[in-house]
Amino acid sequence: MAPPQLVSLHKELQHAFNARPCDLQKCGLLLAKLKIGLIEAGLLVPLGDASLEDLVIARDVLEIGAFWSIRSRDIPSFDRYFSQLQTFYNDYSTQLPPSPREYPIRGLYLIRLLTQNRIADFHTTLESLPLAADSLTANPYIQHPVNLERWLMEGSYSKVWNAREEAPVEEYKFFVDSLMGTIRNEIASCEEAAYESLPMKDAGTLLFFNNQSELLSFAQQRGWQVNLTAGTITFAKKGEEKLEIPKERLITANLAIARELEQIV
Amino acid sequence: MADVEMKPIDEAKKPSDEETKKEDESKAPKPVSPAAEIKSNVALIERAVSSLEPRFTHRVLRTLTALRKKLDERVLREAIESVYTHPDSQTKKTLLAWVPAASAGEQSMDVDSTPASAPAQKHGQQEPVPEGEIYLRLLILHYLLATPNTHKQAMELAHETVQRMQSLNRRSMDPIAAKVWYAVERTYELGGQLADARPLFLSAQRTASLRHDDETQASLINRLLRSYINYNLYDQADKLVSKTSFPASAGNPQFARYHYYLGRIKAVQLNYTAAHTNLQQAIRRAPLAKTAPGFYQAVHKLSVVVDLLMGEIPERSLFRQPVLEKALSGYFEIVKAVRMGSLSQFQSTLSKHAAAFEADKTYTLIVRLRQNVIKTGIRRLSLSYARISLRDICVKLHLDSEEDAEYIVGKAIRDGVIEGRIVHEKGWMECGSQKSGYGPEVSEVFTRRIQYCLELHNQSVKAMRYPLNAHRKELAAAENAREREKELAKDIYEGGGDFEDDGPDIGEGF
Numbered sequence: 071m072a073p074p075q076l077v078s079l080h081k082e083l084q085h086a087f088n089a090r091p092c093d094l095q096k097c098g099l100l101l102a103k104l105k106i107g108l109i110e111a112g113l114l115v116p117l118g119d120a121s122l123e124d125l126v127i128a129r130d131v132l133e134i135g136a137f138w139s140i141r142s143r144d145i146p147s148f149d150r151y152f153s154q155l156q157t158f159y160n161d162y163s164t165q166l167p168p169s170p171r172e173y174p175i176r177g178l179y180l181i182r183l184l185t186q187n188r189i190a191d192f193h194t195t196l197e198s199l200p201l202a203a204d205s206l207t208a209n210p211y212i213q214h215p216v217n218l219e220r221w222l223m224e225g226s227y228s229k230v231w232n233a234r235e236e237a238p239v240e241e242y243k244f245f246v247d248s249l250m251g252t253i254r255n256e257i258a259s260c261e262e263a264a265y266e267s268l269p270m271k272d273a274g275t276l277l278f279f280n281n282q283s284e285l286l287s288f289a290q291q292r293g294w295q296v297n298l299t300a301g302t303i304t305f306a307k308k309g310e311e312k313l314e315i316p317k318e319r320l321i322t323a324n325l326a327i328a329r330e331l332e333q334i335v
Numbered sequence: 336m337a338d339v340e341m342k343p344i345d346e347a348k349k350p351s352d353e354e355t356k357k358e359d360e361s362k363a364p365k366p367v368s369p370a371a372e373i374k375s376n377v378a379l380i381e382r383a384v385s386s387l388e389p390r391f392t393h394r395v396l397r398t399l400t401a402l403r404k405k406l407d408e409r410v411l412r413e414a415i416e417s418v419y420t421h422p423d424s425q426t427k428k429t430l431l432a433w434v435p436a437a438s439a440g441e442q443s444m445d446v447d448s449t450p451a452s453a454p455a456q457k458h459g460q461q462e463p464v465p466e467g468e469i470y471l472r473l474l475i476l477h478y479l480l481a482t483p484n485t486h487k488q489a490m491e492l493a494h495e496t497v498q499r500m501q502s503l504n505r506r507s508m509d510p511i512a513a514k515v516w517y518a519v520e521r522t523y524e525l526g527g528q529l530a531d532a533r534p535l536f537l538s539a540q541r542t543a544s545l546r547h548d549d550e551t552q553a554s555l556i557n558r559l560l561r562s563y564i565n566y567n568l569y570d571q572a573d574k575l576v577s578k579t580s581f582p583a584s585a586g587n588p589q590f591a592r593y594h595y596y597l598g599r600i601k602a603v604q605l606n607y608t609a610a611h612t613n614l615q616q617a618i619r620r621a622p623l624a625k626t627a628p629g630f631y632q633a634v635h636k637l638s639v640v641v642d643l644l645m646g647e648i649p650e651r652s653l654f655r656q657p658v659l660e661k662a663l664s665g666y667f668e669i670v671k672a673v674r675m676g677s678l679s680q681f682q683s684t685l686s687k688h689a690a691a692f693e694a695d696k697t698y699t700l701i702v703r704l705r706q707n708v709i710k711t712g713i714r715r716l717s718l719s720y721a722r723i724s725l726r727d728i729c730v731k732l733h734l735d736s737e738e739d740a741e742y743i744v745g746k747a748i749r750d751g752v753i754e755g756r757i758v759h760e761k762g763w764m765e766c767g768s769q770k771s772g773y774g775p776e777v778s779e780v781f782t783r784r785i786q787y788c789l790e791l792h793n794q795s796v797k798a799m800r801y802p803l804n805a806h807r808k809e810l811a812a813a814e815n816a817r818e819r820e821k822e823l824a825k826d827i828y829e830g831g832g833d834f835e836d837d838g839p840d841i842g843e844g845f
Contacts, residue, residue, distance in 0.1 A: 160568075189605060190604045190605045190606070193603055193604065193605060193699070193703075194569045194570055194573075194603055194604055196699065197567050197569055197603050197699060198567045198568060198569060198570065199567075200567075220702075220705060220706075223703075223705075223706045224705065224706050224709055224743060224746075225739075225742045225743040225744075225745065225746030225747070226734075226735070226739045226742060226743060227742045228736070228738045228739060228742060229735075229739065256746075257742065257745070259749055260742070260745035260746050260748070260749045261745060262749075263745070263748050263749040264744065264745040264748040264749065264755075264756060264757045265745075265756065265757055265758075265759060266756060268759055269759070269760065272759055276741075276742075314775075315775055316775055320775075320778060323778075323782045327782070327785055327786075327789070330789045330793075331789075334792060
């Protein structure tokens with residue numbers, strides 16, 4: 071049985087977390103104390119036979135911790151909480167009652183992978199979800215990142231832009247900014263390849279900028295030539311790539327083949 | 336997926352020519368009863384142990400699948416009776432205890448027809464080697480697994496057998512042990528408790544790798560991968576692969592499975608090129624389509640999807656093969672949709688076959704194809720038009736808005752799918768000329784193919800077997816030749832020539 075001190079700390083944490091506005095600093099302090107308590111009780115990484123209520127408490131603490139780290143914008147800490155939660159979600163899934171926060175947290179993790187462009191990890195995580203593949207879209211928390219990924223891959227950036235306000239949980243919005251940064255860079259690289267020049271107004275809409283100054287600083291960052299009088303942006307022309315014959319590689323390949331043939335004959 | 340995939344592959348251990356003769360009972364002049372076959376197998380195992388030649392054991396294990404179908408309690412009883420001739424042998428009693436009692440009538444009828452009592456005397460009162468016992472246990476286990484109501488017994492037997500195997504700890508037992516592990520896995524899987532077996536497999540795998548027990552190691556790595564993938568634990572599976580090395584001496588069937596699992600992991604991780612290579616290997620190493628249709632189909636299903644994801648269209652002839660035609664029908668329609676670049680057709684096919692794809696665990700992979708469909712569509716448009724308005728692209732590809740079309744085309748240009756430009760003011764796309772297809776990449780492809788052929792050659796040289804001591808004779812012949820050459824050289828030298836006698840290197844190759 072968990073020590074009573076742990077239970078009371080947990081109550082306090084719940085209280086502090088649910089208060090509006092949420093007291094981040096206090097939560098942080100409580101979380102640190104609780105984690106030590108959990109380690110002492112052998113619950114942080116559950117070993118042996120812990121009672122169900124204790125496990126639920128431990129899971130709850132970690133879940134609050136995950137949300138807390140997003141609210142205080144501490145992404146590495148979110149990663150840690152998420153990997154600690156994995157045990158509860160995967161290995162104890164049959165014993166523990168399902169947590170209402172499980173899918174929001176999993177969804178958040180997926181979005182986080184998207185913002186970092188870790189698409190391979192994204193798909194691995196998606197595959198390991200304990201849901202049937204065609205019911206993925208039925209779960210609002212999971213559907214959101216799944217749709218975002220699909221649109222990103224297709225290039226339907228405007229849909230991503232429009233979906234940013236449709237986040238199913240408050241915390242999803244914390245990732246929106248960095249996601250938008252990723253998208254803008256994607257679009258910019260597409261534009262560089264696809265256009266010779268663009269009217270500034272259109273470039274602004276394409277990149278989802280509301281005013282000109284933002285666009286100008288962005289253009290400067292990417293090294294675009296801005297013609298203010300004509301109101302156009304000209305993209306730096308990449309010189310025609312000179313076709314070079316990789317001599318050295320060809321020679322080594324041929325030598326290797328010759329050696330192999332020599333061995334056979 | 337579970338059943339079709341593994342079982343048939345076992346038939347990979349199809350008998351070589353000599354065994355087919357033995358098995359083909361209708362043709363053989365004197366049919367061999369299964370019990371007698373087991374008996375001769377045990378004799379072969381003994382020979383393998385005494386001559387330290389695992390080849391014989393392998394030969395026995397190759398007949399396992401065929402034999403498995405003929406097993407019943409009468410056969411097993413008979414076989415045990417004839418192998419353990421000593422009346423109060425302890426092993427015999429324990430073994431018999433596992434075999435369910437047969438009806439008395441059947442037993443008495445067949446006792447006389449056993450032709451195997453004569454050679455049994457040769458071994459006298461001596462107890463057969465423990466390998467034989469484990470082999471018999473394996474047979475009983477397979478028999479118990481065949482019917483679901485003996486599952487509990489099978490589980491007990493599996494545990495006992497594993498303990499016995501580990502306490503005996505004999506290297507000559509390894510090939511049989513590998514098979515036993517397979518049976519153990521089946522036991523757990525049929526009971527739906529595959530996850531519980533993982534700690535057992537992991538510890539056994541460590542032991543096996545410490546003892547350089549290649550067969551068991553290969554078998555166990557596959558067991559573990561299967562268990563991870565069954566529960567969608569791709570992360571763990573990937574870590575297992577990176578932490579272990581698959582023994583190079585493992586048999587083809589094990590390799591085929593291993594490559595299949597690797598292909599699956601790589602495909603999930605978006606590493607399609609690697610997945611493609613692995614699946615190719617799996618297909619090449621897999622047994623003939625007719626002997627193991629389940630595995631063949633499973634690999635091809637995955638391979639078709641991976642091909643599509645790489646932007647390649649599988650050959651049509653693949654879908655006409657009799658074994659694959661029916662199983663791949665859903666995939667064929669997907670391929671058609673991707674080839675046409677039609678999103679609506681793709682979506683309708685996807686929803687129509689969703690259940691089948693879900694069962695094959697390829698659904699999520701196929702969903703990823705959506706972007707490929709769009710890309711193919713754009714590519715087709717860019718080939719057929721010199722200039723096309725974004726509005727038309729939007730209509731033709733069933734996209735939601737012109738705005739989307741612009742972004743999508745932009746991305747396609749950046750990704751190098753098409754050559755062209757967007758003229759934003761006029762709202763159209765101008766398609767540039769295609770790159771000429773002749774450059775350094777041609778030589779790269781060529782080199783890759785040559786390398787593949789060379790690799791194949793080297794592998795086949797390595798795979799050749801030589802009978803022991805057969806080279807002695809040739810060595811002697813080479814020695815003679817060298818003598819002759821020396822004499823010849825001497826003659827030439829004496830005749831005024833000025834060559835050096837390097838000594839011919841005929842013998843070097845041996």
